[in-house]
Amino acid sequence: MSANAGASAARAYPRRLSELARWEALIFVLIVATLIFGSGLSDRFLTLTNFSFASKDIAEIALMALPLALIVITAEIDLSVASVLGLSSAVLGELWLAGWSMEAIIPVCLAIGALCGAFNAFCVTRLGLPSLAVTIGTLTMYRGLALVVLGDQGVTDFPAEWTRFGFEDIPGTSIPYPIALVALLAVGLAVLLHATRLGREIYAIGANEEAARFSGIRVKRIKSMLFVLSGTVAALAGIVYSLRLASARANYGEGFELSVVAAVVLGGVSIFGGKGTILGVVLALILLGAIRSALTLGDVSQEWVLIVTGALLIAAVLGPNLVQRVREARAHRRDRDTWSAPSGEG
Amino acid sequence: MTSNSQRRPVLRLLLIPVLVLGLALAVAACGGDDDGNGSESAAENGEGGVPEGLEIVSIPKQLGNPYEEVEHGGVEEATTELGGEHSYEGPTDAGASSQVPLINAAGQQGVDALIIAANDPNAVCPALQQAEQSGVAIVAMDSDAAPECRSIFINQASTEGIGQAQIEMICDQVPDCEGEIAILSATANATNQNAWIEVMEQELEKEEYSGLELVEIAYGDDDDQKSFQETQGLLQAYPDLQGIIAPTTVGIAAAARFICGSPNEGEVVVTGLGTPNQMRQFVDSGCVEEFALWNPADVGYLAAHAAANLTAENITGEEGETFEAGRLGEYEIGADGEVILGPPTRFNQENIGDFDF
Numbered sequence: 001m002s003a004n005a006g007a008s009a010a011r012a013y014p015r016r017l018s019e020l021a022r023w024e025a026l027i028f029v030l031i032v033a034t035l036i037f038g039s040g041l042s043d044r045f046l047t048l049t050n051f052s053f054a055s056k057d058i059a060e061i062a063l064m065a066l067p068l069a070l071i072v073i074t075a076e077i078d079l080s081v082a083s084v085l086g087l088s089s090a091v092l093g094e095l096w097l098a099g100w101s102m103e104a105i106i107p108v109c110l111a112i113g114a115l116c117g118a119f120n121a122f123c124v125t126r127l128g129l130p131s132l133a134v135t136i137g138t139l140t141m142y143r144g145l146a147l148v149v150l151g152d153q154g155v156t157d158f159p160a161e162w163t164r165f166g167f168e169d170i171p172g173t174s175i176p177y178p179i180a181l182v183a184l185l186a187v188g189l190a191v192l193l194h195a196t197r198l199g200r201e202i203y204a205i206g207a208n209e210e211a212a213r214f215s216g217i218r219v220k221r222i223k224s225m226l227f228v229l230s231g232t233v234a235a236l237a238g239i240v241y242s243l244r245l246a247s248a249r250a251n252y253g254e255g256f257e258l259s260v261v262a263a264v265v266l267g268g269v270s271i272f273g274g275k276g277t278i279l280g281v282v283l284a285l286i287l288l289g290a291i292r293s294a295l296t297l298g299d300v301s302q303e304w305v306l307i308v309t310g311a312l313l314i315a316a317v318l319g320p321n322l323v324q325r326v327r328e329a330r331a332h333r334r335d336r337d338t339w340s341a342p343s344g345e346g
Numbered sequence: 347m348t349s350n351s352q353r354r355p356v357l358r359l360l361l362i363p364v365l366v367l368g369l370a371l372a373v374a375a376c377g378g379d380d381d382g383n384g385s386e387s388a389a390e391n392g393e394g395g396v397p398e399g400l401e402i403v404s405i406p407k408q409l410g411n412p413y414e415e416v417e418h419g420g421v422e423e424a425t426t427e428l429g430g431e432h433s434y435e436g437p438t439d440a441g442a443s444s445q446v447p448l449i450n451a452a453g454q455q456g457v458d459a460l461i462i463a464a465n466d467p468n469a470v471c472p473a474l475q476q477a478e479q480s481g482v483a484i485v486a487m488d489s490d491a492a493p494e495c496r497s498i499f500i501n502q503a504s505t506e507g508i509g510q511a512q513i514e515m516i517c518d519q520v521p522d523c524e525g526e527i528a529i530l531s532a533t534a535n536a537t538n539q540n541a542w543i544e545v546m547e548q549e550l551e552k553e554e555y556s557g558l559e560l561v562e563i564a565y566g567d568d569d570d571q572k573s574f575q576e577t578q579g580l581l582q583a584y585p586d587l588q589g590i591i592a593p594t595t596v597g598i599a600a601a602a603r604f605i606c607g608s609p610n611e612g613e614v615v616v617t618g619l620g621t622p623n624q625m626r627q628f629v630d631s632g633c634v635e636e637f638a639l640w641n642p643a644d645v646g647y648l649a650a651h652a653a654a655n656l657t658a659e660n661i662t663g664e665e666g667e668t669f670e671a672g673r674l675g676e677y678e679i680g681a682d683g684e685v686i687l688g689p690p691t692r693f694n695q696e697n698i699g700d701f702d703f
Contacts, residue, residue, distance in 0.1 A: 044454045053450040057443075152534040152565075156468040156492075167472050245443055247468035249535060252442060296451045302409065302438045 023268035023320075027283040030312075034290040041298025048174035054293035056167060056244065059178035060085065060237040061256060062285045065263040066182075066189050067230040069281045072264055073193075074205045074223055075273025076124060076131040081234040081260055083142035084116045085253035088238025090146035093155030093248030102162050109235045116142055117231020121224035139257065146250035156247040166243030178240045185233065190278040198222070206273030262309060263288055266316045287312075396654040400430030403452040404461040404646070405445055407489060407536070409436040411568060413595040413621055413642055414463065416703050417488060420646025421461055427672055428654050433457070440533050440568055442466035446473045453477030459653035460484050461646075464491040466535040471495040483656035487649040488642075489538040497656055497663035498683045500649040502640045503690045508593070509545025511638050511690050512618055516589045517555055519615040519635050524557030525588030528580045530601055530618075532568040532594040542593045561587070566597045573600035581610060589615035598637060599624040606633035622693050622701040629698050636694040643703065645687055648674055652685060 038045040064081045071078050088109045095105045116138065123134040165177045193199040204212040205219050213219050242248040267284035269276030288309060295305050404421045406414035418434050425432035435451070437444030445465055450473055452460050460482050464470050467490060474495040478484050484491075487500035502508070517523040529546070531539045543563060550560055561584050566573025573596055581587060581604075590605075592598035598620040605614050606628050616628075620637045628634040651671035652661075661667040663683040671677050677685050693701070 042455070047454075050454060053447070053454065057447050057450075154466065154468060154535060163472070241443070244472070245446075245466075245469035246472050247442075247466065249442060249466070249469075251534060254441060255439065292447065296435075296447045297454065299433060299435065299451075302436060302448075306438060 024277065024280050024283055027266070027268070027280065027287055031283065031287050031290060034287060034294055038290060038294030038298065041294055041300070045294055045297050050293060050297065052169055052174050052176055054289050055179045056176045057292065058285060058289040059176070059182055059244075060241045060253070061259045061263060061288075062182045062282075063178075063185060063237040063240065064230075064234050064256070064260045065267075065281055065285060066185050066278065067226065067233045068260055069264050069267065069269050069276055069278060070189065070193060070202060071131075071223075071226045071230055072269045072271065073202055073273060073276050074226065075209065076223060076226075077135060077261070077271075078117075078120060078131065078227060078230045079135040079257050079261070080116065080120060080138040080142055081230060081237075082253040082256035083139045083146065084113050084231050084234035085238035085241060085256065086250055087116065087142045087146040087149070088113055088235035089242045089248045089252045090150035090250040092239060092242050093150050093153075093250075096155055096158065096248070102158075106239060109239055110232050113231040113233070113235020113238070114228050115231070116235075117228035118224070120231065121227035124227065125220040125223050143250075143254070150248070150250040152250075154247050154249045158243065158246055158248075163243050163246045166240055166246070178244065181236075181240065186278055186282050193278055202226075203274055206270075206275070208274075259288070262313050266312060268316075270320070271317075396428050396658045396660075398429040400425065400428060400459065400654055400657060401433070401455075401457040402430055402459045402461060402650060402653055403433045403435060403448075403455075403457045404649075405448050405452075405463070406434075406436045407463050407465050408440040408444075408568065409438055411596065412624065414488075416621070417463070417642040417646040420643035420648075421650045422646075423643065424647045424650030424654075424672060428650070430458075430654070432650075437465075440465050440536075442469035442535055445470050449473040449477055453480040453482055456480065457482055458657045461649045461653055462486055462491065462496075463488040464537055465489070465533070467492045467537040469535075483653055485649050485653045485656065487645055489536055490541075491537070493682050496683065498652045498661075498679065498685060500645055500652060500685050500687065502642070502645045502687050504686050505541045506545050508619070508638075508690055509542045510549055511692070512542070512591050512593060513546050513549040513555060513558075515617045515636050515638065515692070516591055516615060517558065519617060520558070520588045522557065523555065526559050526561045526584055526586055527589040527591060528561055528584065528587060529563045530573060530576055530580070530590055530592040530594075530597045531563055531565050532597060534565050536568075536594075539593050546591070546593075566592075566594070566600060568594055568596045570596055570600050573597045574604050577601040577604040581605075581614065587614055589617065592616070592618035592620075594618070595620050595624060595639070602628040602634050606631060619690075620693075621703055622698050623703060625693070626698055629693070629695055632695075636692055638690045638692045640687060640690050641703065644674060647672065648677065648685065648687055652677075 035046065044050055068078055068081065091109050091112055092105055095108065120134055120138055123129045124131045167176065169176050170180060193202060201217045201222060204217055205222060209219060241252055263284050264281055267276065267281035269281065291308055292305050402421065402425050404418050406418055422432045435448045437448060442465055445462065449460065449470060453476055460477060464486060471492050474484050474491060484496040485498045485500065486496040488502060490499045516527055529543060531543060547560065549555060550558055562580060564576040564580055566576045577590065577600060580590065590601050592601050598616065598618040602616045602625060605611055605616055611633050616634050617637050619639050621639060625634060625637060648671050652669065655661045655669040661669050663679060665679055665681050667679045668676055679685055
């Protein structure tokens with residue numbers, strides 16, 4: 001029973017807890033290490049106040065990373081999320097200037113996010129274009145649209161009863177409103193991905209799209225849904241960001257897509273598709289937030305945040321690669337031993 | 347697979363983030379609650395002096411900007427003179443929210459004063475207000491934050507004076523004060539550049555500048571490469587361009603580098619705000635005739651003294667109050683908490699050799 005030699009490179013659906021735990025356990029260990037390290041750098045690190053601050057800094061990245069994880073599991077990608085964030089902020093600002101109420105503006109922004117996602121979906125599923133190329137294009141296009149909508153100006157007179165949703169904690173707790181939003185989305189997507197048939201189909205598409213299509217999975221429809229979800233959530237992130245900063249600008253979110261992809265990759269989601277969990281992404285986000293907070297509070301220069309994050313990412317990509325090679329080398333050796341043993345047949 | 351064995355991994359999946367969060371919060375609760383009262387500064391001295399051991403944090407728009415490094419060197423100079431401790435923390439990019447974690451950290455650490463050159467006047471406001479509630483004195487310099495989020499703003503020269511000087515210079519240098527001009531600014535959200543540009547646009551409506559036409563405002567984002575490319579773009583889009591005003595030291599250096607030594611040298615005037623050291627070669631070669639600035643170190647120096655006096659509660663930022671600023675003498679606070687350093691200095695071939703920054 002040479003189970004290992006025949007195992008496919010991508011285990012589509014983690015059946016056993018032990019397999020699931022490998023990557024996530026590693027990230028968890030790194031989180032603990034960071035918490036220890038951070039508390040050594042500053043005695044203000046392990047406080048509820050700091051948790052509130054640090055988690056807010058990564059809230060928008062977290063929101064966008066969760067749907068992106070699902071997209072990457074289907075072996076696609078969406079790099080336009082940060083530009084949708086900017087477009088959403090621009091629309092929010094422009095409609096506010098025009099006198100609309102926030103209750104009316106928010107659904108419009110979300111709808112525009114959904115439309116942006118739908119356009120991405122159309123290009124990828126109907127026109128058959130590679131999502132990398134499409135979303136690099138829409139990344140630029142949506143940012144341009146944002147600048148057309150709002151121009152260079154900033155809109156700043158949002159009322160306190162709305163901006164508090166951006167940076168205040170839920171009364172009585174140290175949990176900021178945006179984090180509650182992230183938690184809701186994480187739980188929702190975790191249930192979707194790991195406990196529904198749709199989730200299994202998403203993994204199947206990533207593992208082998210052709211086979212998935214032939215087994216009756218509606219690949220195009222699922223991918224379209226995921227892109228629309230990504231766009232909508234990115235627009236939501238734009239609203240949260242604008243409320244947190246109490247201002248709206250067209251250039252908000254520039255460069256965020258890199259942090260979002262970093263969180264997804266660090267979370268153990270394979271770029272090739274078919275592998276990854278929401279838990280991994282959540283842990284990766286916690287790790288990235290903790291590192292940023294530890295270094296900032298510890299008065300370490302901001303360049304080190306970039307260096308450490310980059311190093312982690314490289315390790316995240318190299319790691320599985322190395323493990324795979326070691327496994328193959330071992331299997332090869334085992335096969336060689338099997339074949340070279342004297343055969344009693346014939 | 348039956349639904350049972352699929353549900354178990356899911357429960358475990360949901361359990362682990364709950365565990366992680368619970369662990370973090372438990373550790374945090376044990377670690378103690380920061381009730382926001384971090385400032386232990388010795389503000390007991392009511393005699394007009396400034397207490398020793400002040401902790402001052404200064405935050406530039408972005409790391410790696412030579413002008414800002416000189417400016418914050420002035421903060422260091424003043425803080426050392428006052429017997430305090432200076433900490434320089436900057437973001438790696440000039441985005442609107444990049445300074446927020448640094449402001450939060452300063453508030454959490456309970457420093458005495460925070461001096462900031464804001465990337466975006468409003469985006470940093472909630473964070474600054476929260477820091478102020480923790481007992482940190484907030485001083486803005488160079489690039490202002492919204493007035494309700496800071497006590498004092500150190501303006502290097504009056505906003506009008508800076509805008510007017512640049513229009514005067516371009517008019518002096520462009521033949522007959524007639525032709526198309528463009529502005530090469532920093533980022534689109536920068537408070538200071540935007541304020542100066544507004545003044546420049548108003549100036550251009552005056553009778554004596556009627557020959558000049560502002561055709562475009564380009565944004566180089568205070569990035570050398572982008573500014574270089576934007577200059578190229580301007581010259582391609584407007585072949586008859588007579589002059590470029592760059593109210594940012596990174597922009598003017600990049601524009602001068604593009605134009606001097608190219609066929610456009612002598613045809614297109616480059617002026618604006620620059621540091622003598624960066625612009626020396628262009629002035630010596632005759633390519634750039636005149637530009638302006640002030641001593642950025644003095645800006646930082648004045649800001650630190652203002653911050654120290656705020657902490658010592660000698661001043662509160664009200665109009666008419668005065669305070670001592672070391673070697674710069676006495677300063678009075680103007681409207682809206684603004685303190686003006688002095689008039690801008692113009693640099694040209696005659697005097698550029700006298701300066702080293």
